[in-house]
Amino acid sequence: MADTKVDAPADEKRAKQAAKAERKAAKLAKQIGAFARAHGGAEGQLAYIGQMGTRIVLVGDDGGWGDLVAPSHEIAVSAAEKSGITMHESFDGEFAAKVRTGRYEWTRMAGIQLGGPSND
Secondary structure, eight states, X not given: OHHHHHHHHHHHHHHHHHHXXXXXXXXXXXXXXXXXXXXXXXXXXXXXOGGXXXXXXXXXXXXXXXXXXXXXXXXXXXXXXXXXXXXXXXXXXXXXXXXXXXXXXXXXXHHHHHTOSOOO
């Protein structure tokens, strides 16, 4: 009986953390779904970014792209599963070729390297 009382606060804390993670995954899944609807469908890939969490890279069927950051890999996996989009192991090949960049991206990429417009 004493062991149960000692573990009760820890169990309660774990339950609260699990509920918070579930809410975050649901929110991310909703955002992924909105992106997919706006771009005629979407595919994704998870990229671990260290202590910051995991980046969910999204590529729409129209070539539009974006990303979201989940605070943990587990939350990112859960969000991707809930969203129902196709996930890729890596960002290469046919998947990467779907990304369409515009003048803005090319100007920004060249500008950073060639002294072009600043980030402001």
